[in-house]
Amino acid sequence: MENCNMKRGFFFLRDCDHPAHQSCCVCGKAFCNDHLRIKPGSNEPVCLDCLGKTMQQQSQDKTKAAGRDRYNDDYYYDDVWCYGYRYNYYSSYRPWYVGQTSDLQGSHFSENDIRVFEPSAEIDDMDAEAPDPEANVFDS
């Protein structure tokens, strides 16, 4: 079964390990249920990237205030907003990509959009490190 094509994350893009279930009605790529929502106004699945982008465009277009409210009520405080927001944000920021550039195929990103985190510097010991928000930032 095909894996989800979403690159999740904001400062760090990572592959989604979940199997894809349905295709986005806008971009046609396959995604898992976590990265799909129901498109407002139709009953079709749409990926977070496409829905987020639409939401951002709606919020910038003052003449479509009614549509913006509908999107806001359903999705503004959801992950959808983050995925829409990152498209504007990436005009001045190149996210790290934790993976191989060959894995970018099928995603919304190309090699020019990202900075690859070198495999030797990749996350390797996260389990060994218990997060402690109270700890001194220089500890561990």
Added chain:
Amino acid sequence: MKFFGAFSQYKALSDEQKAFISNAQKKFVKTPDELVKFFKPMAVFDKTCDEARAQLLNYVILFGVLSFLGIFAAIVALAEDYLIVIPIELLMVLLTFVGIIIRWRLSKIDIHNNLREFVVPVVNLIGQDMEAGTKISLDLDLRGKTLDSKLKDNRKNDPGWFSYPKVTTRVYDDPWFRLTGQLVDGSRLILNVDDQVTRIDKTYKGSSGKIKSKTKYKIKHEIMAGLALKHKKYAVAGENELTGLGDGLKYKDGDNRQLICLKDKIKTYDVDANVDPQRCLALLGKIFMSVQPAAEKGS
């Protein structure tokens, strides 16, 4: 009538959420997902509440004007023996007062827009770059910026009886947002927002000789974003990279990590203005853009 929606959304909140709205201060140690789930209904409610209050204000103004005009209409109607105007006038007055009371009730359960416009988006975005199940520490204080307990300085310039201008300057410190957590690359993240509110009350003599008073607010939002980056993952930042980060930079190099902090200041005159999350995320982006993975720089 949006206030029906606002009250029904408030009723649907859990006791913990209602308690947070009433106290507006709490320290959380939870995952970003848990926090967004906790804040989301309050954010939706707060948006509806603000819309309802704006709508009620319009109704209050409309019915208030109609009530005022109704007084004259009632006087004329009494003279003309046209009594139907009297109950209509009473209805207008009643609707005005009902509108005022409902609006006041809504203002009692209102929470600062920073919750929905800053806290929720920032926690949501930070959560995108954290391992599932990793908790963040979030210390929130949305009680208000001009509480007596937050007063840091109070200066009075009073030249004496019947002498003007008299100026009272009060300075409040409001450290309302503290977030710490660990990102997916092992970096420790620190985000702080401190507001400094200066309230100036001035009593002066106008050109006509009348005594006038006015109150002015100056608000300074200070955002601090810091990342403690592991040496194992990131090369020590060079002088050139650090210079590019600007004046608000604080840099410290430790045994295991380098700490890079950036500050941004926003000035406004609106005590209810919310902080734009973009300003905070831009600081983090600037730090991440200035560093390189250890392997890449070393090679």
